[in-house]
Amino acid sequence: MIELININKTYNGKVKAADNLTLTVPSGQIFGFLGPNGAGKTTAIKIITGILKADSGSVKVNGIDIGQKPLEVKKQIGFVPDTPNMFLRLKGIEYLGFMADMYEVAADQRKPRIEDLASRFGMADVLDDKILSYSHGMRQKIVLMGALIHEPSVWILDEPMTGLDPRSSFILKEMMREQVNEGKTVFFSTHVLDVAEKICDRVAIIDKGSILFTGTLAEMKEHFKKNESLENMFLELTESE
Ligand SMILES: Nc1ncnc2c1ncn2[C@@H]1O[C@H](COP(=O)(O)OP(=O)(O)O)[C@@H](O)[C@H]1O
Ligand SMILES: [Mg+2]
Numbered sequence: 001m002i003e004l005i006n007i008n009k010t011y012n013g014k015v016k017a018a019d020n021l022t023l024t025v026p027s028g029q030i031f032g033f034l035g036p037n038g039a040g041k042t043t044a045i046k047i048i049t050g051i052l053k054a055d056s057g058s059v060k061v062n063g064i065d066i067g068q069k070p071l072e073v074k075k076q077i078g079f080v081p082d083t084p085n086m087f088l089r090l091k092g093i094e095y096l097g098f099m100a101d102m103y104e105v106a107a108d109q110r111k112p113r114i115e116d117l118a119s120r121f122g123m124a125d126v127l128d129d130k131i132l133s134y135s136h137g138m139r140q141k142i143v144l145m146g147a148l149i150h151e152p153s154v155w156i157l158d159e160p161m162t163g164l165d166p167r168s169s170f171i172l173k174e175m176m177r178e179q180v181n182e183g184k185t186v187f188f189s190t191h192v193l194d195v196a197e198k199i200c201d202r203v204a205i206i207d208k209g210s211i212l213f214t215g216t217l218a219e220m221k222e223h224f225k226k227n228e229s230l231e232n233m234f235l236e237l238t239e240s241e
Contacts, residue, residue, distance in 0.1 A: 001027050002048060002154060002187055007057035009043055018045040018054065019209035025187045030176050032200035033189040040209040041189035045158050049079045068102050078152030081200060082159045082193055084139035092142050096149060096231040103150035117145040120171055136163040144172065155179055156186035173199055193231045
């Protein structure tokens with residue numbers, strides 16, 4: 001579970017990227033964080049993962065306050081950032097080893113986890129190549145694998161579908177579903193309505209740093225006009241702001 005309580009963040013004293021954000025992301029459901037570009041999705045995610053400090057407010061992950069126990073919180077999280085261009089000089093396998101070290105994965109669990117992840121994502125044959133040589137989609141996949149190597153109870157992904165081929169995004173969706181079926185938390189951002197509509201059990205819509213709606217897709221559909229596509233609701237929501 002993730003809890004954001006009255007989070008505020010202003011960049012350079014001007015751009016209010018988080019405006020009194022309050023949000024609860026329960027476990028056991030795929031939760032979509034939906035909003036147009038510049039809405040404040042990445043800012044909120046960076047605050048949840050402890051990369052960025054909020055001006056005010058608090059974040060709890062599985063009940064633990066990130067301000068009080070940042071390391072405890074980070075251990076529970078598997079994070080997939082929006083740009084997968086990291087550690088380019090490492091080989092895929094070295095990167096996974098590094099992530100396993102960072103998250104203290106037991107030695108006897110590494111090999112089976114890496115083999116399982118690599119076979120799912122079709123990456124087994126390229127793990128000895130440098131990440132530099134990978135395509136965007138492959139870089140995305142190695143970052144996904146690295147984020148899952150410690151079997152996190154909270155999975156946070158920033159625009160994870162961007163650049164993934166249809167097969168990989170299908171696999172990713174399956175893995176998200178597996179995680180929540182095990183009672184874990186999956187929270188991901190997207191600006192693509194189709195993605196949210198197809199994957200999420202529950203969504204929050206954010207624009208200009210504020211949450212405009214939180215609920216299940218069904219509740220949302222009911223809340224707005226019947227049978228209207230999420231796209232129309234979404235336009236409505238963002239226009240009215
Ligand atoms: N480091 C930064 N410095 C100044 N403004 C920023 C910075 N990062 C983001 N912003 C601004 O904050 C707002 C929210 O950005 P962001 O959280 O990246 O939105 P999203 O991920 O929804 O596209 C935007 O107006 C963006 O231009
Ligand atoms: Mg973003």
